[in-house]
Amino acid sequence: MPFDFRGKKVLVTGAGKGIGRGVAIALNKAGSKVYALSRTKSTLDSLVDECPDIIPIVADLCGWEDTREKLEKIEVLDGLVNNAGIGGHDYDAVDCPKEYIKHILDNNLLSAINCSQVVAKKMIEAKVKGAIVNCSSTGSLAAFPKGLPYNVSKAGMDMVTKQFALELGPYEIRVNSVNAALVSTPLVQSLIERGTLSENTFSSRMPMGRILTLEEIVDPILYLLSEHSAMVTGQMHVVDGGCMSNITVKV
Numbered sequence: 388m389p390f391d392f393r394g395k396k397v398l399v400t401g402a403g404k405g406i407g408r409g410v411a412i413a414l415n416k417a418g419s420k421v422y423a424l425s426r427t428k429s430t431l432d433s434l435v436d437e438c439p440d441i442i443p444i445v446a447d448l449c450g451w452e453d454t455r456e457k458l459e460k461i462e463v464l465d466g467l468v469n470n471a472g473i474g475g476h477d478y479d480a481v482d483c484p485k486e487y488i489k490h491i492l493d494n495n496l497l498s499a500i501n502c503s504q505v506v507a508k509k510m511i512e513a514k515v516k517g518a519i520v521n522c523s524s525t526g527s528l529a530a531f532p533k534g535l536p537y538n539v540s541k542a543g544m545d546m547v548t549k550q551f552a553l554e555l556g557p558y559e560i561r562v563n564s565v566n567a568a569l570v571s572t573p574l575v576q577s578l579i580e581r582g583t584l585s586e587n588t589f590s591s592r593m594p595m596g597r598i599l600t601l602e603e604i605v606d607p608i609l610y611l612l613s614e615h616s617a618m619v620t621g622q623m624h625v626v627d628g629g630c631m632s633n634i635t636v637k638v
């Protein structure tokens with residue numbers, strides 16, 4: 388879908404691989420100045436090889452203070468995509484260790500709060516009418532085997548979206564989430580390889596009969612960042628091929 392982000396400045400977290408990388412490239416093509424934050428330098432290097440205008444930031448979002456320091460140095464932004472996230476599907480709920488749960492919440496949930504605080508404060512001070520998009524999941528809406536920490540992190544993210552939308556609305560800063568079902572990315576490939584999930588489990592529940600392509604989640608993220616969604620805020624935008632509307636196992 389053609390979007391025009393000329394003159395805009397957007398930070399994408401977890402931009403080294405998967406959805407974040409797709410969003411960073413699409414924003415770059417649409418004319419935005421893009422700050423791409425990720426943990427592993429080599430993936431950002433290859434992103435910059437592909438799109439030399441993109442500005443890389445190597446950071447581990449689990450480091451609260453280090454992340455704040457790095458983000459404080461960036462200019463005022465128009466948009467933020469809180470995309471960085473990891474899977475957390477190693478334990479049944481009754482066996483899941485405290486440190487494991489804390490790590491997933493730190494990585495997937497607290498990181499988004501931290502980035503939103505720094506970026507939104509600067510937007511408020513500069514009177515910028517910005518937009519924040521959080522990458523949640525259908526896992527925030529329904530349980531999945533061994534999904535306790537991941538799904539709780541995403542359910543928490545949905546409330547982060549609503550809470551920030553409420554408090555930032557008066558400054559005309561919008562906050563929404565995309566809640567995708569399964570998208571083919573390195574994260575999903577690793578879960579499939581480990582036998583944690585199968586593509587067929589999801590696609591057979593989807594009225595659309597297949598999992599999402601990268602573009603099919605990137606476009607909704609750009610829509611929510613763009614002025615095309617000027618009065619949309621505090622929303623969980625479910626992008627799931629109809630999966631969550633269906634109670635049958637096989638469509």
Ligand SMILES: NC(=O)c1ccc[n+]([C@@H]2O[C@H](COP(=O)([O-])OP(=O)(O)OC[C@H]3O[C@@H](n4cnc5c(N)ncnc54)[C@H](OP(=O)(O)O)[C@@H]3O)[C@@H](O)[C@H]2O)c1
Nearest residue numbers: 401403404405406426427447448472524569570572573574
């Ligand atoms: N794929 C799906 O089906 C799906 C569905 C619903 C929601 N989501 C959500 O969408 C987001 C992206 O998923 P994806 O499938 O694109 O994942 P992915 O392929 O694993 O890519 C995630 C990216 O985030 C980075 N990252 C993770 N934790 C980080 C941290 N603490 N600090 C900095 N960077 C970090 C990773 O860095 P490294 O290169 O160092 O690993 C990687 O570049 C996640 O929040 C995920 O929960 C995905």
